[in-house]
Ligand code: SF4
Ligand code: SF4
Ligand code: SF4
């Protein structure tokens with residue numbers, strides 16, 4: 001594969017042919033009463049009232065402010081401030097949910113309503129055993145994107161307006177974060193069981209990770225589409241007396257249409273970025289303004305270490321060592337080891353990067369961190385045939401292996417004899 | 428190439444196979460390129476990508492990671508995990524065009540003194556040809 005040649009659309013599981021061959025999905029079409037937001041809130045309220053859930057984690061507006069936060073709601077009436085699609089992502093949902101379930105198992109059944117990239121982060125954390133999904137029901141929702149946090153803070157009213165506009169045009173807006181403009185996973189998809197993406201994993205079908213997906217596309221603010229993805233999701237809708245026999249074709253084809261557009265943009269993004277990040281001078285230039293504050297790492301949902309290597313004393317050297325490094329280069333740049341931090345962080349989590357943009361939103365220096373990590377992340381994920389955030393039961397790629405793989409990274413040296421019978425041929 | 432250039436190579440060798448192989452090479456008085464500084468680790472899986480990266484960014488001209496042959500790791504599976512991590516790191520350096528060829532992963536058993544010397548000498552030769560590591564001389568790194 002040529003570097004930068006990332007073609008997600010060619011993975012057979014998503015090909016147009018697959019889409020056509022498959023029967024359309026069944027679910028529930030709910031007529032919208034007033035606005036989408038209210039209809040979704042009513043649904044959540046019913047789930048609490050009928051004791052299907054003990055509590056639900058939702059994005060909410062902070063009363064009398066323009067800010068958004070996560071609320072764990074037990075009392076239905078408090079759901080009125082919930083906004084299933086806030087204009088900004090303040091704290092990544094995966095991060096919020098992991099602080100809830102970090103210690104110990106839960107008896108209660110908790111729902112969580114999140115954007116697709118947040119659900120994907122949740123799944124990655126579940127695989128890393130930092131979220132326990134046993135008692136958590138995930139609700140995902142079609143996502144138009146969010147506006148950059150810093151733009152929103154500067155002018156909340158105007159950006160909220162822009163965000164509303166962008167929902168109408170579904171993602172086609174310059175006001176949205178660059179990472180959202182190229183997001184091809186803004187919705188949930190059914191995937192063919194034999195996806196090559198899972199060939200390195202333990203097998204099994206690629207199933208979207210949430211339990212119930214809320215489709216908005218194609219509904220024209222008149223209906224929303226409920227797709228029960230898992231058995232748990234089906235059971236839940238049953239408890240609400242919602243039959244799930246409606247045909248969801250309208251939603252599906254609209255999603256496919258938008259997705260094709262997004263994929264084109266993502267490919268264009270890779271064409272542009274694969275050269276922008278190449279070579280030490282280019283790469284270093286991107287981080288010229290970096291103050292090494294580690295905010296990007298703090299905000300990243302899949303930066304999973306409890307104690308970060310880069311916050312430890314392991315990188316602290318003696319003054320002599322620094323002088324020696326300065327001598328070699330003519331000068332030494334402070335803050336120290338900025339590139340080591342970014343590349344090192346990448347080498348830990350790039351396979352799990354869900355392109356959520358939280359790092360970029362958190363950067364005080366407006367460095368396009370999420371775009372850099374996505375440019376690299378997509379390529380290494382492709383190399384490992386790994387799609388983060390899908391398949392709850394899959395293991396993280398660095399915790400599994402095949403005996404015979406990656407032969408091309410072993411370099412015994414040209415023409416070297418190996419006396420070991422088991423050793424593999426060098427490719 | 429510059430004949431004056433003496434490469435500086437870091438070798439992370441696992442205790443049970445590759446380090447023993449190095450020992451054998453030494454005690455058998457085989458010719459081994461002296462530019463390799465050996466760091467003994469208990470297993471190739473002990474090597475965090477940051478150890479390799481910081482070697483490369485702080486001044487090494489090449490980094491060799493060596494462990495037991497697949498199937499022979501003293502801890503059974505360590506080298507398989509190490510290989511995945513290595514593959515990821517190398518791919519990242521490839522994508523960023525940051526001298527990926529200065530990294531090498533090799534399997535060397537305790538009885539392969541000869542192979543050890545060949546791996547080291549060939550790698551050292553390769554690094555000498557490649558010249559000094561540009562990352563180590565870049566004031567922005
Ligand atoms: S990256 Fe943006 S558009 Fe994609 S799911 Fe996340 S918030 Fe929505
Ligand atoms: S690196 Fe950035 S874009 Fe990727 S998962 Fe972390 S916060 Fe999200
Ligand atoms: S948040 Fe921005 S400034 Fe801070 S370490 Fe990350 S890239 Fe650098």
Ligand code: FES
Pocket residue numbers: 441442443444445469470471472493494495500501502503505506
């Ligand atoms: S002990 Fe040698 S690779 Fe694990």
